[in-house]
Amino acid sequence: xxxxxxxxxxxxxxxxxxxxxxxxxxxxxxxxxxxxxxxxxxxxxxxxxxxxxxxxxxxxxxxxxxxxxxxxxxxxxxxxxxxxxxxxxxxxxxxxxxxxxxxxxxxxxxxxxxxxxxxxxxxxxxxxxxxxxxxxxxxxxxxxx
Numbered sequence: 001x002x003x004x005x006x007x008x009x010x011x012x013x014x015x016x017x018x019x020x021x022x023x024x025x026x027x028x029x030x031x032x033x034x035x036x037x038x039x040x041x042x043x044x045x046x047x048x049x050x051x052x053x054x055x056x057x058x059x060x061x062x063x064x065x066x067x068x069x070x071x072x073x074x075x076x077x078x079x080x081x082x083x084x085x086x087x088x089x090x091x092x093x094x095x096x097x098x099x100x101x102x103x104x105x106x107x108x109x110x111x112x113x114x115x116x117x118x119x120x121x122x123x124x125x126x127x128x129x130x131x132x133x134x135x136x137x138x139x140x141x142x143x144x145x
Contacts, residue, residue, distance in 0.1 A: 031055065 031059065
């Protein structure tokens with residue numbers, strides 16, 4: 001099939017497409033074209049039989065190759081669907097974990113804010129207590145003399 005398109009035999013030009021929904025009918029058409037070409041070329045009975053045997057062998061090989069390719073494609077597509085399903089499940093799981101982590105962070109921030117508020121109030125109470133202690137010390141100094 002390395003010949004330029006315009007130099008190819010009609011059988012090569014009308015090669016079946018594996019993506020064709022009914023590629024077996026395409027193969028039949030190729031065989032008919034090949035038989036017509038052989039009749040026109042004037043092959044004798046032995047030469048014609050050999051050509052048909054070769055043609056049928058090629059058709060069987062092509063069919064086997066196409067079937068093997070289709071099986072491989074089906075397996076790859078099934079594996080792809082499995083991977084897509086697994087990926088979707090993992091994405092959902094990660095989203096749930098992210099939401100849970102966000103809630104933990106929110107609670108941690110709320111706890112930090114509450115702790116800072118308690119610390120500020122404790123400092124205010126400590127300052128108030130120091131002021132009272134300072135007043136008490138100032139009030140007791142004249143008595144201690």
